[in-house]
Amino acid sequence: PTTTSSLAGVRILVIEDNLDLQFLIDKALSEHGAIVSTADNGFSGIESALNNYFDIVLMDLQMPILSGHEAIKILRAKNYKDTVIALTAHASRDERKNCLLIGFDECLSKPIQGKKLVETMLKFVKTDFKNQNAQ
Numbered sequence: 001p002t003t004t005s006s007l008a009g010v011r012i013l014v015i016e017d018n019l020d021l022q023f024l025i026d027k028a029l030s031e032h033g034a035i036v037s038t039a040d041n042g043f044s045g046i047e048s049a050l051n052n053y054f055d056i057v058l059m060d061l062q063m064p065i066l067s068g069h070e071a072i073k074i075l076r077a078k079n080y081k082d083t084v085i086a087l088t089a090h091a092s093r094d095e096r097k098n099c100l101l102i103g104f105d106e107c108l109s110k111p112i113q114g115k116k117l118v119e120t121m122l123k124f125v126k127t128d129f130k131n132q133n134a135q
Contacts, residue, residue: 021110
């Protein structure tokens with residue numbers, strides 16, 4: 001990875017019930033220097049997000065125990081301000097619009113393309129990291 005596409009030190013929480021996909025996302029982001037944590041349902045994901053610091057949360061919409069739709073509403077109701085990106089297999093324009101309306105910052109469709117995933121992460125951390133590195 002080049003320094004222009006580096007996610008070095010970026011803390012990312014992946015909330016995804018599919019363990020294979022969880023592994024692939026972790027691998028793609030870790031290869032670019034991200035520090036990745038995982039949760040396999042919306043409830044444990046909320047707990048992790050509220051009790052630890054993450055630059056970005058990636059959240060599947062369809063999960064057992066608590067869906068991504070419900071989890072984002074709870075996070076935002078608890079004043080969670082950091083970036084939360086939806087992951088969905090239903091990549092329609094309406095789904096994306098709904099995700100943004102209920103509190104997600106972005107919506108990525110599955111299957112996840114590694115390059116698109118990293119580019120999206122960079123879009124959300126670039127400004128913060130530039131400012132931190134300039135000090």
